[in-house]
Amino acid sequence: MQFTDLKSQYAALKASIDARIQRVLDHGQYIMGPEVAEMEAALARLTGAKHCIAVASGTEALLIALMALGLKPGDEVITTPFTFAATAEMIVLAGAKPVFVDIEPDSCNLDASLIEAAITPRTRAIMPVSLYGQVADMVEINAIAARHGLAVIEDAAQSFGARYQGGASCNLSTVGCTSFFPSKPLGCYGDGGAMFTNDDALAQACREIRVHGQSGRYHHTRVGVGGRMDTLQCAVILGKLERFGWEIERRRAIGDRYNRLITDQLIARGLPVQLLAVRPDRDCVWAQYTVMVDDRARVMDTLKAAGIPTAVHYPKPLHHQPAYAAGLDPAAHPHSVRAAQRVLSLPMSADLSDADQDRVVTVLAEALARVAA
Numbered sequence: 001m002q003f004t005d006l007k008s009q010y011a012a013l014k015a016s017i018d019a020r021i022q023r024v025l026d027h028g029q030y031i032m033g034p035e036v037a038e039m040e041a042a043l044a045r046l047t048g049a050k051h052c053i054a055v056a057s058g059t060e061a062l063l064i065a066l067m068a069l070g071l072k073p074g075d076e077v078i079t080t081p082f083t084f085a086a087t088a089e090m091i092v093l094a095g096a097k098p099v100f101v102d103i104e105p106d107s108c109n110l111d112a113s114l115i116e117a118a119i120t121p122r123t124r125a126i127m128p129v130s131l132y133g134q135v136a137d138m139v140e141i142n143a144i145a146a147r148h149g150l151a152v153i154e155d156a157a158q159s160f161g162a163r164y165q166g167g168a169s170c171n172l173s174t175v176g177c178t179s180f181f182p183s184k185p186l187g188c189y190g191d192g193g194a195m196f197t198n199d200d201a202l203a204q205a206c207r208e209i210r211v212h213g214q215s216g217r218y219h220h221t222r223v224g225v226g227g228r229m230d231t232l233q234c235a236v237i238l239g240k241l242e243r244f245g246w247e248i249e250r251r252r253a254i255g256d257r258y259n260r261l262i263t264d265q266l267i268a269r270g271l272p273v274q275l276l277a278v279r280p281d282r283d284c285v286w287a288q289y290t291v292m293v294d295d296r297a298r299v300m301d302t303l304k305a306a307g308i309p310t311a312v313h314y315p316k317p318l319h320h321q322p323a324y325a326a327g328l329d330p331a332a333h334p335h336s337v338r339a340a341q342r343v344l345s346l347p348m349s350a351d352l353s354d355a356d357q358d359r360v361v362t363v364l365a366e367a368l369a370r371v372a373a
């Protein structure tokens with residue numbers, strides 16, 4: 001069994017992806033070829049955002065967003081410590097300081113009720129992460145940001161395709177940044193990412209920063225980066241869009257089925273496993289299907305012995321990572337600390353069969369029974 005089944009996906013989309021790639025090989029415009037603008041237009045339509053800017057990765061999207069917002073040394077950005085390192089890493093690289101705020105223990109997303117206490121005169125932005133494919137409390141976060149004159153950058157690396165109160169992830173705040181890392185809900189065959197905004201000036205700044213701050217050929221109006229997305233990778237995304245709607249529906253259905261099976265077969269028997277809470281006004285596209293268990297290493301060993309791959313997203317909160325820990329209290333953000341000890345991601349792909357999913361749940365039950373004994 002694969003943790004993320006990209007082979008079945010390619011088999012289903014081979015004709016479309018191969019034709020798209022061949023077209024790029026034929027026209028030869030590998031940098032900023034026509035597929036870049038075509039993909040940007042398609043993704044802007046999908047999210048409802050006025051602007052989509054394709055960039056080299058999700059990491060680059062975050063950096064470009066922060067640069068475009070004009071962050072300066074000493075500025076602060078409020079974010080979650082329970083995320084992939086890139087979130088805080090780009091804040092530091094942009095010259096600012098990440099200020100961590102704890103998560104909600106049941107959804108693992110930034111706890112909006114804790115944000116206001118962390119705001120100082122130096123705060124410039126809030127960067128919630130739509131972890132595992134579920135958007136955080138964006139209405140509350142946007143309201144706090146509006147009260148304090150802050151920007152909101154959604155780190156939507158894991159949530160492209162997710163819905164929130166009738167809107168689309170990536171188009172819920174000042175700017176949304178996603179990743180097309182191959183295993184993401186929408187992935188290419190290498191690195192790629194995109195930014196979304198409805199602000200014309202911000203979009204223009206992002207477009208310029210993406211190509212070394214150029215507003216015209218060899219006219220550098222600002223400091224930028226080499227942040228373009230390859231034409232070939234945009235062609236792969238265009239090929240994958242052919243069944244993306246179906247894949248997102250499948251991901252939701254597989255997540256619901258996992259929840260149902262685990263509730264009925266494991267939790268009903270008293271086995272110690274906690275599901276991730278998904279709020280009723282939004283959905284989850286399950287970039288990872290993640291549950292919480294105690295004695296995780298033993299549970300993982302049992303699953304591994306049965307040939308079932310698992311992963312941990314993420315084993316340490318960022319205030320415990322050497323690169324970000326200086327001056328921070330390791331006992332702070334207790335929900336993030338506890339989640340990092342307990343989260344366990346199970347196999348998830350649009351092509352995961354019911355039979356494989358049944359087997360994952362059966363072996364998980366055996367593993368939990370062993371731990372509880």
Ligand SMILES: Cc1ncc(COP(=O)(O)O)c(C=O)c1O
Pocket residue numbers: 057058059060083084086087129155157158178179180181191192193
């Ligand atoms: C929450 C989060 N932010 C940022 C990134 C960075 O994206 P990329 O790998 O495309 O640079 C990732 C990807 O793993 C992520 O999960």
